[in-house]
Amino acid sequence: MYDIIILGGGPGGYVAAERAAAKNKSVLIIEKDQLGGVCLNRGCIPTKSLLNSAKLYVHALEGTRFGVTAEKVTYDLPTAMAWKREVLDKLRKGIAYTMKAMGITVVTGTGEILDKNTVLVKETGEKYEGRNLIIATGSSPAVLPVPGADSEKVLDSSGILELETLPQSLVIIGGGVIGLEFASYFHSLGVKVEVIEMMEEIVPNMDRDLAQTLRRALKGINFHLKSKVSRIEGGTVFFTPVDSEGASGAKPSQEGAEQSVTGDLVLMAVGRKPNLTGYGLEKLNLDTNRQGIRVNERMETSLPGVYAVGDVNGLSLLAHSASRMGEVAVSSLCGERETFNSKAIPWVVYTLPEAAGVGLTEQDALSQNIRYVKSVLSMKLSGRFAAENGFTAQGICKVLAQAETGEILGVHMAGSYSSEIIYGAAGMIEKRMRVKDVKEIVFPHPTVAEILRETILSIKLENKNA
Numbered sequence: 001m002y003d004i005i006i007l008g009g010g011p012g013g014y015v016a017a018e019r020a021a022a023k024n025k026s027v028l029i030i031e032k033d034q035l036g037g038v039c040l041n042r043g044c045i046p047t048k049s050l051l052n053s054a055k056l057y058v059h060a061l062e063g064t065r066f067g068v069t070a071e072k073v074t075y076d077l078p079t080a081m082a083w084k085r086e087v088l089d090k091l092r093k094g095i096a097y098t099m100k101a102m103g104i105t106v107v108t109g110t111g112e113i114l115d116k117n118t119v120l121v122k123e124t125g126e127k128y129e130g131r132n133l134i135i136a137t138g139s140s141p142a143v144l145p146v147p148g149a150d151s152e153k154v155l156d157s158s159g160i161l162e163l164e165t166l167p168q169s170l171v172i173i174g175g176g177v178i179g180l181e182f183a184s185y186f187h188s189l190g191v192k193v194e195v196i197e198m199m200e201e202i203v204p205n206m207d208r209d210l211a212q213t214l215r216r217a218l219k220g221i222n223f224h225l226k227s228k229v230s231r232i233e234g235g236t237v238f239f240t241p242v243d244s245e246g247a248s249g250a251k252p253s254q255e256g257a258e259q260s261v262t263g264d265l266v267l268m269a270v271g272r273k274p275n276l277t278g279y280g281l282e283k284l285n286l287d288t289n290r291q292g293i294r295v296n297e298r299m300e301t302s303l304p305g306v307y308a309v310g311d312v313n314g315l316s317l318l319a320h321s322a323s324r325m326g327e328v329a330v331s332s333l334c335g336e337r338e339t340f341n342s343k344a345i346p347w348v349v350y351t352l353p354e355a356a357g358v359g360l361t362e363q364d365a366l367s368q369n370i371r372y373v374k375s376v377l378s379m380k381l382s383g384r385f386a387a388e389n390g391f392t393a394q395g396i397c398k399v400l401a402q403a404e405t406g407e408i409l410g411v412h413m414a415g416s417y418s419s420e421i422i423y424g425a426a427g428m429i430e431k432r433m434r435v436k437d438v439k440e441i442v443f444p445h446p447t448v449a450e451i452l453r454e455t456i457l458s459i460k461l462e463n464k465n466a
Contacts, residue, residue, distance in 0.1 A: 002028045004333065005119050005130030007111045007279060010037020011319040012310030013136035014095055016326030021102040023334055028128055029104060030111035030121060035095045037138055038311075039319035041088060042158040047181055049084040050161075051350055054188040058352060065390065075189050077166055084161075113280035116306050120280075132305050132333045135293065136326065137279055139272040139311035144173060148232030154266045157182070167191055167264035171237045173229055175202040177349050179269035180218070184351035187221050194261040196224045196239050203349060207361035207412040209376065209398055214355045214414045217394035228255070236262040274312045291315070297339040299329040307332065321345050344430035348419040353394060356422035359410035359429045360400055371403040375459045377451060379415040384446040389416055397455040403462045406435040417448040425452060435459050 004020050006013045009031030017027045034041050053075070060073045099106050109121035113133070120127050141156035143149050157178050170186050172179045175197030187193045195202070201211045202223065215223060227239040241256035274292035287294040287302040291314025299307045307329040310322030324340060331338035346358040365372045379385045379395030389395070395415025401408050411425035428438065438456045443449055 001117075002026045002105075002128065002130040004028070004132045004134060004330075005030065005111075005128060006134045006136055007113070007119065008037065008136035008138055008310070008312075009035040009095075009106065010136060010138050010310060010322060011039050012138075012322030012326040013037070013134065014099065014326075015323040016134055016136065016309060016330050017104045018098065018102060019327050019330045020334075021104050023330065025330075025334075027104045028130065029099070029106045030119060030128070031106065031108060032110040034092055035099070035106065036088075036092055037136075037319075037322075039322075040091055040095075042161060044319050045091060046084050046088060046161050047185070048350060049087050050080055051181065051185050051352070053080040053083065054185050055352055058188050075166075078164065081162075081164075111279060113283055116284060116303055133307070134326070134329050135279075135281070135301075135306065135308040135312055136310050136322070137275040137312045139274050139292075139317060141268065142271045142273045143268060144229060144270050146229055146231050148234075149268065151232055151234055151266070153235045153264070154232060154268055156268050160265070160267055169263040170194070170265050170267060171196065171235065171261050171263035172267045172269055173237060174267075174269035174271070175199070175223065175225070176269065176271065177203060177347075178271075179267065180214075180349055180351050182267055182269065183221050184218060187218070188352055192222075192263070193220075194222045194224065194237075194263065196227050196229055196237060196261070198226070198228055198242070200226055203355075205361075206349075206355065207357060207398060207410070208363060209396070210355055210357065210412045210414050213394055213396050214349065214351065214353075217353050217414065218351060222261075224259075224261070227259075230258065232266060235264055235266055236260050237266055272311060272317055274314055276312070289314070297328075297341075298332040299325050299340065300332060305333070315340070316342060316345050318345065318347060341430060344426050346422040346426040348422065350419065353389075353415050354418040355412075355414040356418035357410070357412035358422055358426045359408070361410060361412065362398075362400060365400060365409065370409070372400045372409060373403050373459055373461060374398060374400050375455050377455045377458060379413075379448065379451050381454060382446070382448050382451045385416065385448045385451065387446075397451045399452075399455045399459060401435055401456075401459050401461065406459070406461050406463070408433055408435065408438070408456065411452065413452075415448070421449045421452055424449065435461060 003025040004027050006029045009029045020027045057075045060070045109123040112120045169192040172195045175195050183193045229239045231238045238260045240258050293308040293313045295308050295313045309325035311317045328338050328340045348356040376398045398412045400410040408428050443453045
């Protein structure tokens, strides 16, 4: 009998396995596809590989003002795809090596839960027993329930990563993180991109100021906001404009005349749904909600000895969130007291330029009646940012702090290097640092990260002694 059986080998499952093995626990991972999960195989890593190739292409085209002239610059999709596959293959092998080196048993196959302590591998008929069970089955692309969604021209975020030729035009349904990253990628390569988004602004969970800044920075992409898709015919997507009330999630009281846009391909990027079927989960009778399996801050489900981490619980659909949840689950079953703090989980949109944030948005603070003060500075105040991006580049840093105590509540950035800076802000929020605490931290110069310190120190608190 294993100490822990983990159903799923993605960033939640394999990180949980590593942490458990480090605590001398015997661990079995059952993974029906490949180690690394969606993140490594069909999400984070392949998209970042392609986005980086597009970024290099754009920089080559725009290098003249920095003294670098490249002639006959071209983008070769097959070569970019080959590099993507090489990266994935080597990273998968790296995870497999780590599992073997740490004594973790990995079984390839579809796990079916028979009871809380027994899992069957369907392909072999082999049964495995464990004292604890961690469910890390992840999520799959959601599909909008409209006529024509099954058209051969409609791809999801997995299918579009396997293209052999670039389309001349692309319609993207969904202006969230996945939709925007693909919009940025294809637009950078000269593809005409149309984005249809139901809500009032792109990336609805993003701070509104940041969302507007990012949308302005994504020049050349056509956005159709407050627009509800009604049907798809081949590569043509039909939609109707809705009023603000409807775009906020309520039933629209008014709809405009139907409109349409056409592309060579259509990308369905309307979010993801937890993988709850096909694993025998119904036998456990766990508490669930619309987001997935209900868990507490220790990743415990309603059934003792059973934990759920990553996308399957719906708390935060991010790879690094899944990894942290895996760590917390192992801590819990080992009798330790670690918890998952959703308030300190950073997010990133890897567009060109990037955007990132952590903590409360201004809209969150207002809806929760939290008294706050804020500061917003242009990234062009950073000498490094200006030198490397020019003075027309879009970039802002916004910080929210509690009005009286000066505790940092939220940090939001749009501009180059945001993804590499936001972890520092996450640490500040995790440790409940105040404005005056940041004064004691010396940032290296010249770095774009300095804008974070400058924005924090420019906050004017109600209590000058805070």
